Amino acid sequence: MEAATARARLEEMLADLEESARVLQHGDGDTGELTTVDQHPADSGTNLADADREEASLEILQAQQERVREALARVDAGTYGQCVDCGAALPDERLDARPDAARCVNCQQRAEAGGR
Ligand SMILES: [Zn+2]
Numbered sequence: 244m245e246a247a248t249a250r251a252r253l254e255e256m257l258a259d260l261e262e263s264a265r266v267l268q269h270g271d272g273d274t275g276e277l278t279t280v281d282q283h284p285a286d287s288g289t290n291l292a293d294a295d296r297e298e299a300s301l302e303i304l305q306a307q308q309e310r311v312r313e314a315l316a317r318v319d320a321g322t323y324g325q326c327v328d329c330g331a332a333l334p335d336e337r338l339d340a341r342p343d344a345a346r347c348v349n350c351q352q353r354a355e356a357g358g359r
Contacts, residue, residue: 244338250318252342257311264304267297307343314343326350 317323324333328350337344346354 244324244335246318246321246323249323249338249342250315253311253315253318256342257308257315260304260308260311264301264308267301267304310343310345313345317345328354 314323317325317327324338325331326333326347327345329347331347331350333344333347337348344351
């Protein structure tokens with residue numbers, strides 16, 4: 244994959260993730276902030292559960308952003324599209340499916356299995 248194509252795709256992903264994180268934190272528009280100010284004690288149980296869920300999703304979004312930023316750093320370094328573990332070239336179809344992929348399928352499986 245061309246570095247310029249990869250960069251454009253990754254920057255788009257990052258913008259989407261940042262937008263999702265923003266909506267999650269602040270609500271989509273003005274109404275989100277009003278509801279937090281207006282909350283009644285009786286509602287706090289529900290609101291806490293919602294906050295927990297939002298935090299979990301936010302962590303996922305931030306982890307994804309981090310992966311995309313690392314991929315962008317690899318574009319800058321000229322190592323994008325190479326497995327960070329074994330250096331093998333990642334096939335285009337893998338990068339199409341996962342532009343932020345850092346490892347070839349074999350190394351990814353090994354990393355997820357926890358073995359090194
Ligand atoms: Zn590898």
